[in-house]
Amino acid sequence: MSVQPDPQVVAGLDVWETLPVGQQPQWPDATEVRRVRDRLASLPPLVFAGEADALRAQLAAASRGEAFVLQGGDCAETFAEATADNIRNKIKTILQMAVVLTYGASLPVVKMGRMAGQYAKPRSSDVETRDGVTLPAFRGDIINGFEFTPEARTPDPDRLLEAYHTSASTLNLIRAFTTGGFASLLRVHEWNRGFTANPAYSRYEQLAAEIDRAIRFMAACGADVDALRAVDFYSAHEGLLLDYERPLTRIDSRSGLPYDCSAHFLWIGERTRQLDSGHVDFFSRVQNPLGVKLGPTTTGDDAIALMDRLNPTGEPGRLTFVTRMGAGKVRDLLPALVEKVTADGRPVTWVCDPMHGNGITSASGYKTRRFTDVMDEVAGFFEVHRALGTVPGGLHVELTGDDVTEVLGGTEEIDDEGLARRYETLVDPRLNHQQSLEMAFQVVELLRRA
Ligand SMILES: O=C[C@H](O)[C@H](O)COP(=O)(O)O
Numbered sequence: 001m002s003v004q005p006d007p008q009v010v011a012g013l014d015v016w017e018t019l020p021v022g023q024q025p026q027w028p029d030a031t032e033v034r035r036v037r038d039r040l041a042s043l044p045p046l047v048f049a050g051e052a053d054a055l056r057a058q059l060a061a062a063s064r065g066e067a068f069v070l071q072g073g074d075c076a077e078t079f080a081e082a083t084a085d086n087i088r089n090k091i092k093t094i095l096q097m098a099v100v101l102t103y104g105a106s107l108p109v110v111k112m113g114r115m116a117g118q119y120a121k122p123r124s125s126d127v128e129t130r131d132g133v134t135l136p137a138f139r140g141d142i143i144n145g146f147e148f149t150p151e152a153r154t155p156d157p158d159r160l161l162e163a164y165h166t167s168a169s170t171l172n173l174i175r176a177f178t179t180g181g182f183a184s185l186l187r188v189h190e191w192n193r194g195f196t197a198n199p200a201y202s203r204y205e206q207l208a209a210e211i212d213r214a215i216r217f218m219a220a221c222g223a224d225v226d227a228l229r230a231v232d233f234y235s236a237h238e239g240l241l242l243d244y245e246r247p248l249t250r251i252d253s254r255s256g257l258p259y260d261c262s263a264h265f266l267w268i269g270e271r272t273r274q275l276d277s278g279h280v281d282f283f284s285r286v287q288n289p290l291g292v293k294l295g296p297t298t299t300g301d302d303a304i305a306l307m308d309r310l311n312p313t314g315e316p317g318r319l320t321f322v323t324r325m326g327a328g329k330v331r332d333l334l335p336a337l338v339e340k341v342t343a344d345g346r347p348v349t350w351v352c353d354p355m356h357g358n359g360i361t362s363a364s365g366y367k368t369r370r371f372t373d374v375m376d377e378v379a380g381f382f383e384v385h386r387a388l389g390t391v392p393g394g395l396h397v398e399l400t401g402d403d404v405t406e407v408l409g410g411t412e413e414i415d416d417e418g419l420a421r422r423y424e425t426l427v428d429p430r431l432n433h434q435q436s437l438e439m440a441f442q443v444v445e446l447l448r449r450a
Pocket residue numbers: 075121122123124125356427428
């Protein structure tokens with residue numbers, strides 16, 4: 001009797017274990033990790049490979065300027081905050097931003113949450129010291145707890161299972177909201193409900209009234225408005241923790257090829273995108289559409305080498321470059337990168353992350369960002385692409401649907417003192433509901449000019 005080779009092994013899905021893999025936890029017990037990985041491998045996939053293919057086609061459209069990508073959600077999701085209210089508010093915020101962009105710029109918007117799996121965080125330091133006590137840094141709920149005790153901060157592999165189950169229930173609710181009628185454009189007004197009234201909120205009300213009128217007009221003309229009842233909404237997270245991504249990678253029964261079924265879209269972070277890294281090797285072997293974050297040290301040659309590894313044949317929609325240069329640098333550094341990639345000829349989708357290059361510490365000690373810097377990087381991104389005749393394909397932002405006070409500025413003018421009022425993030429500061437809407441209205445202007 002001949003033994004069939006394991007197609008996952010044949011696909012080289014374990015090669016990453018022989019390579020340098022940054023930003024992984026120090027698990028106290030390797031046997032426990034193996035047990036959890038085996039359990040994860042036996043659980044159902046969270047997404048279907050065909051959905052990842054559909055997303056790839058939409059990202060290809062965005063690379064040509066026929067759609068615009070909106071990726072948004074927490075810096076770090078937490079298990080405790082995976083509640084119906086939080087998920088609903090985040091979905092409503094992303095839907096509101098998408099509708100502002102779609103209506104304002106007459107472009108379809110590809111909607112993706114940093115949701116249902118955004119649990120693993122790269123950190124600048126492996127440890128954190130408070131009052132002379134040093135413990136492992138918080139690396140996200142999938143690895144350890146935020147509480148500053150030795151017990152909480154010790155990496156616990158059972159958290160991978162909790163991340164899987166929390167992702168499954170989050171995704172279930174997302175699917176229910178986006179296909180069950182909640183996200184229907186016929187309810188465009190309802191998405192504003194429950195949020196604090198503010199200038200962006202009122203502006204949205206006006207726009208929703210215009211959309212309502214337009215839909216009634218179309219319906220009166222006999223158009224079938226039923227197609228407006230459901231929306232496509234995709235999940236995305238940083239593919240950081242390979243002990244989680246590997247067991248959720250499955251061979252697609254249709255094509256015989258591997259897909260990472262933890263999410264539709266995975267990205268490789270700025271800290272783990274080295275060409276010889278386990279991350280680049282692992283993701284080069286799965287079929288999902290991929291992102292790579294590109295910070296200010298990225299050279300044109302780095303970008304080309306990443307294309308060689310992750311999209312050698314130049315398949316449209318496969319590779320998204322998420323640039324995060326910082327407001328002060330984007331106009332200087334982005335042009336050379338875009339020029340080099342454009343000259344190569346293989347397509348990429350260019351997306352702007354205006355968050356991660358603009359971190360500051362406030363006088364009161366909070367890790368924050370200025371809304372004006374965030375918007376300035378977005379403006380710089382559009383200017384560079386407009387000057388080069390290339391396509392500004394989308395936005396990648398850290399946001400929440402709640403009225404937190406984590407980013408300075410916006411029309412509500414959150415100042416240094418105001419940050420303390422509702423600073424809730426465990427890692428990076430997020431735009432709140434009104435700042436997110438305000439961003440969408442400003443981006444419409446930029447898209448119209450582009
Ligand atoms: O989300 C991004 C990174 O994980 C985060 O900015 C790192 O933050 P740190 O510098 O506080 O570790």
